[in-house]
Amino acid sequence: MSATSPTAVPSFRSRIGCDARSGYYAAPQRYRLHLSLSCPHCLQIAITHSLLGLDDTLPVTLLPALPDASDGGHLALCPLYESSSHQHPGPAVAPVLSDNWTGTIVSTHTTDILRDLARRFGGHGPDLYPRGAEKAIETVGRLCEQGITRAAQRAGQSDGGPAVRDTALATLLRTLDVLEWKLASQEHVLGGELTLGEVQLWVALVQLDTVHRHHLDATAVHRITEHPRVWAYARRLAAHPAFGSHLDLDGIARRHHAHCRGTEATGAAVQIVDWMACAPRKEPEVVRQPG
Numbered sequence: 367m368s369a370t371s372p373t374a375v376p377s378f379r380s381r382i383g384c385d386a387r388s389g390y391y392a393a394p395q396r397y398r399l400h401l402s403l404s405c406p407h408c409l410q411i412a413i414t415h416s417l418l419g420l421d422d423t424l425p426v427t428l429l430p431a432l433p434d435a436s437d438g439g440h441l442a443l444c445p446l447y448e449s450s451s452h453q454h455p456g457p458a459v460a461p462v463l464s465d466n467w468t469g470t471i472v473s474t475h476t477t478d479i480l481r482d483l484a485r486r487f488g489g490h491g492p493d494l495y496p497r498g499a500e501k502a503i504e505t506v507g508r509l510c511e512q513g514i515t516r517a518a519q520r521a522g523q524s525d526g527g528p529a530v531r532d533t534a535l536a537t538l539l540r541t542l543d544v545l546e547w548k549l550a551s552q553e554h555v556l557g558g559e560l561t562l563g564e565v566q567l568w569v570a571l572v573q574l575d576t577v578h579r580h581h582l583d584a585t586a587v588h589r590i591t592e593h594p595r596v597w598a599y600a601r602r603l604a605a606h607p608a609f610g611s612h613l614d615l616d617g618i619a620r621r622h623h624a625h626c627r628g629t630e631a632t633g634a635a636v637q638i639v640d641w642m643a644c645a646p647r648k649e650p651e652v653v654r655q656p657g
Contacts, residue, residue, distance in 0.1 A: 378471045382482040392486040400462040404431035404617035407476040416608035418491035431617030506563035510570035513541030522581025549595040580634040587633035610645030
């Protein structure tokens with residue numbers, strides 16, 4: 367793999383219920399998200415949070431791009447982990463959904479957090495996890511994880527052998543072929559409306575271009591670019607404020623270089639998307655002078 371895997375940590379997987387009897391139930395300002403935008407899991411959650419317009423309901427604490435604890439965790443999260451799991455054995459990593467009322471962690475599981483944001487807090491935003499589309503969204507998630515992210519990682523392994531790399535690249539290209547075909551007849555990956563599938567796919571494409579590309583040869587990257595609808599789709603979503611405004615390209619690069627154990631290949635020079643040009647420009651703050 368092109369980067370080391372994070373040290374195993376306790377898994378917190380409580381869910382937000384629909385009423386007070388569930389223990390954890392949706393209430394304004396009760397919960398807080400702790401996110402590092404250089405992390406793809408955190409980026410998915412940040413985008414979903416913005417799409418749903420949850421700033422006033424569910425506050426977010428942004429963490430540094432690079433963990434600042436010696437064990438690879440975030441120092442700011444240590445009290446939460448210690449309150450939630452006595453003498454927890456691993457680093458305090460993001461993402462975290464915490465409960466302000468108890469000072470403990472509700473969940474560190476990205477998929478559960480995404481679904482609970484959409485189902486329990488999403489009353490004023492788009493229906494990102496519509497009833498009846500659950501299996502289709504899960505399929506998109508598996509496609510992103512196995513057909514894009516894991517396949518790209520294996521295709522860039524310098525110690526995997528040519529056969530392993532070729533097989534992984536073929537899997538990646540087949541996945542992009544499927545997406546290219548889908549996007550030929552519809553605006554979004556599951557049809558005409560934004561869903562959590564969009565969030566997962568866009569972040570996977572960002573990672574493919576900004577991280578995994580660096581370990582592929584130039585020929586492989588050129589073959590990846592031969593999916594114009596896929597990359598036009600990625601550019602279009604990058605221009606959406608809920609997507610592009612959270613893109614921390616410098617943080618992603620620093621996180622990658624801090625954890626990377628692979629060798630850079632010729633594909634590193636072949637940028638697929640100019641993400642900075644696509645992302646919405648942030649308006650400078652106006653400083654009002656007294657008087």
